[in-house]
Amino acid sequence: MTTILIETHKVFEGEQRKYRHYSETLDCDMVFSLFLPKQMDNMLTDLVWWLSGLTCTDDNFSQKGAFQKYASHHQLAVVMPDTSPRGTNVADDENWDLGQGAGFYLNATQEPWAKNYRMYDYLTKELPELVYTLIPNFSGKESIMGHSMGGHGALVIGLKNPERYRSISAFAPILNPSQVPWGKKAFTAYLGSDEKAWAAWDATSLIAETAIAPSILISQGTADAFYEVQLNEEAFLQVADGKKVNYEKLVGYDHSYFTIASFIEEHLQFHKDYLK
Amino acid sequence: MTTILIETHKVFEGEQRKYRHYSETLDCDMVFSLFLPKQMDNMLTDLVWWLSGLTCTDDNFSQKGAFQKYASHHQLAVVMPDTSPRGTNVADDENWDLGQGAGFYLNATQEPWAKNYRMYDYLTKELPELVYTLIPNFSGKESIMGHSMGGHGALVIGLKNPERYRSISAFAPILNPSQVPWGKKAFTAYLGSDEKAWAAWDATSLIAETAIAPSILISQGTADAFYEVQLNEEAFLQVADGKKVNYEKLVGYDHSYFTIASFIEEHLQFHKDYLK
Numbered sequence: 001m002t003t004i005l006i007e008t009h010k011v012f013e014g015e016q017r018k019y020r021h022y023s024e025t026l027d028c029d030m031v032f033s034l035f036l037p038k039q040m041d042n043m044l045t046d047l048v049w050w051l052s053g054l055t056c057t058d059d060n061f062s063q064k065g066a067f068q069k070y071a072s073h074h075q076l077a078v079v080m081p082d083t084s085p086r087g088t089n090v091a092d093d094e095n096w097d098l099g100q101g102a103g104f105y106l107n108a109t110q111e112p113w114a115k116n117y118r119m120y121d122y123l124t125k126e127l128p129e130l131v132y133t134l135i136p137n138f139s140g141k142e143s144i145m146g147h148s149m150g151g152h153g154a155l156v157i158g159l160k161n162p163e164r165y166r167s168i169s170a171f172a173p174i175l176n177p178s179q180v181p182w183g184k185k186a187f188t189a190y191l192g193s194d195e196k197a198w199a200a201w202d203a204t205s206l207i208a209e210t211a212i213a214p215s216i217l218i219s220q221g222t223a224d225a226f227y228e229v230q231l232n233e234e235a236f237l238q239v240a241d242g243k244k245v246n247y248e249k250l251v252g253y254d255h256s257y258f259t260i261a262s263f264i265e266e267h268l269q270f271h272k273d274y275l276k
Numbered sequence: 277m278t279t280i281l282i283e284t285h286k287v288f289e290g291e292q293r294k295y296r297h298y299s300e301t302l303d304c305d306m307v308f309s310l311f312l313p314k315q316m317d318n319m320l321t322d323l324v325w326w327l328s329g330l331t332c333t334d335d336n337f338s339q340k341g342a343f344q345k346y347a348s349h350h351q352l353a354v355v356m357p358d359t360s361p362r363g364t365n366v367a368d369d370e371n372w373d374l375g376q377g378a379g380f381y382l383n384a385t386q387e388p389w390a391k392n393y394r395m396y397d398y399l400t401k402e403l404p405e406l407v408y409t410l411i412p413n414f415s416g417k418e419s420i421m422g423h424s425m426g427g428h429g430a431l432v433i434g435l436k437n438p439e440r441y442r443s444i445s446a447f448a449p450i451l452n453p454s455q456v457p458w459g460k461k462a463f464t465a466y467l468g469s470d471e472k473a474w475a476a477w478d479a480t481s482l483i484a485e486t487a488i489a490p491s492i493l494i495s496q497g498t499a500d501a502f503y504e505v506q507l508n509e510e511a512f513l514q515v516a517d518g519k520k521v522n523y524e525k526l527v528g529y530d531h532s533y534f535t536i537a538s539f540i541e542e543h544l545q546f547h548k549d550y551l552k
Contacts, residue, residue: 010499011534066342066537223286258287261342 003130006031012072013038016062021130025122026085027115032127033058033080034134037072044139046275047131048078048268049123049157049165053148054182055101056083061147064257070268076275077135081123083149085116097182098189104177105153106201108190117190124157143214143271145169147260148226152177155203155216162212167274169217169267171260172224175236176204182230208239215244217270219263221253279406282307288348289314292338297406301398302361303391308403309334309356310410313348320415322551323407324354324544325399325433325441329424330458331377332359337423340533346544352551353411357399359425361392373458374465380453381429382477384466393466400433419490419547421445423536424502428453431479431492438488443550445493445543447536448500451512452480458506484515491520493546495539497529 007018014037023030037045048071050061058080061067071078084090084103091112093099108117132138144165146154151173158168177183178198191197199205207213220231233247253259283294290313299306313321324347326337334356337343347354360366360379367388369375384393408414420441422430427449434444453459454474467473475481483489496507513523529535 009530009532009534010497010528010538012538016534063340063533066345068534068537069342221286252286254285256285257339258285258292258344261344262286262288 011035012068014068014072016068018058019134023085023122023126025118025126028085028087028090030082030086030122031058032082033062034131035062035068035071035078036135037075037077039136040075043075044137045075045077045135046139046141046143046272047135048076048271049142049144049146049154050078050080051105051123051144051146051150051153052080052083053146053150054083055096056150057101058082060257061260064261065264066261067264067268070265074268074272076268076272077138079127079131081127084119090116093189098186102149102186104149104186104190104201105156106190109197110190110192113190119153120157123153124161139275141166141275143167143169143275145267145271146173147171148231148255149174149182151218152183152203156201156206158214158216159203159206159210162210162214165214167215167217167271169219169270171219171263171267172221172226172231172255173203173218174230175218175233176202178202178205179235180230180232204236204239207236207243213243215274216246217267218245218247219250219259219267220247221250221255221259223252224255226255287311288344290344290348292344294334295410299361299398299402301394301402304361304363304366306362306398307334307358309338310407311338311344311347311354312411313351313353315412316351319351320413321351321353321411322415322417322419322548323411324352324547325418325420325430326354326356327381327399327420327422327426327429328356328359329422329426330359331372332426333377334358336533337536340537341540342537343540343544346541350544350548352544352548353414355403355407357403360395366392369465374462378425378462380425380462380466380477381432382466385473386466386468389466395429396433399429400437415551417442417551419443419445419551421543421547422449423447424507424531425450425458427494428459428479432477432482434490434492435479435482435486438486438490441490443491443493443547445495445546447495447539447543448497448502448507448531449479449494450506451494451509452478454478454481455511456506456508480512480515483512483519489519491550492522493543494521494523495526495535495543496523497526497531497535499528500531502531
């Protein structure tokens, strides 16, 4: 059970690190990235989780997210897990929207996925215990955010654990996976064709049922090619009535990391407001 | 002679574009990226050239440079050319530090390189004429910057054309290629083994000989693994005496784009000071 630091770069006076470890939950070696801000005197460090989208690894946000300046400023550590279990012994699919790189942040129940595809348990039990030990002066306070499939993940994990995460934010999240092509395909494969099992992993079902939800910020680009078919917000906003949800449309912005980079300052300020 | 817009993304209210065109100078199809800031009332747009390092394309800086916020703020267009001619009909080498991705921003005289490897002419004659037409309200004012091999390129192009570029900046530039392994290998291949031909493409020789040099800012990370062997500054600073050169060491920073992202605000502010 060793955790190995395999890369580190100084950035905005903090450190962008990459670690490898063996995950018991996923039964494979995993890599994750961790940004640690420069330790400022007498300040505790809060933790923000970033969950990436389909096909991504821990690298996409660390390299293209342009978040380090603001995480340094707000004394935030940011952890970037991978998007699925990985390796030659891990089940996979030839398509990019299923299998490795497309874990959907759930616990699979169907073969051949059930053995390794337990990203929910990994992200809520095993990885936090490890990450907490890597943050000097950790405040114990956490928020969660993500993009696309990772926005779905952030909402599902945050809504299932409202006492743990102070706030949730998402760029272009899959808000209602049970009803859209990406989600139907993944849920059928990982959870089976009985749709009753899907509701536990669908942000729209979860926010309708929960009594308490963390504050939520969602940013959606209007020029996002996936917006209408995969990312529609209507059902979610209808049942989210009464919860603290700020849904903003970004006119002319698309599904890329250029959008994330443009608005990451706003998202980290949102989280800091709830973490402090 | 058509120029095709193949990609565009809104970012920080501006546009990150990618174009393809046929270059007569290089005798192959080329791709370049161009950031255009949001047009502000009554403001002219200045142009900054970014030249990337070995193995890079136009994508590295556009995706990892985190420059768009500051370029938007200062009303700067930024053009990102590729690092060499490309294509199956273009000479190449099996090593990453020669051939495609490693053009060294010069005009080659030796076979098999002389036909296509004319990056200096491409960047100072053909591409500017094209780029000027793509910038609304262009001021006619230009500066140039780059990283590593691209820092060498920015210094060489800037020092050969001091009337054209208002300022030059570089991250971790190859300051004296005639004396270091990367440069010796490339210059021998592209220019031949007679070292007299090398001086015209070496920033240290050029700054020693020029009467007038644009203002220069150079940032070098002290944790850069290439620093001692490839990027040493001593000879350059010795002969640069009397020119406006600000050479700064960045303690703990390495050769990666994390360093560039951390200090790009300072570099663009430096250029804006000379462009306005």
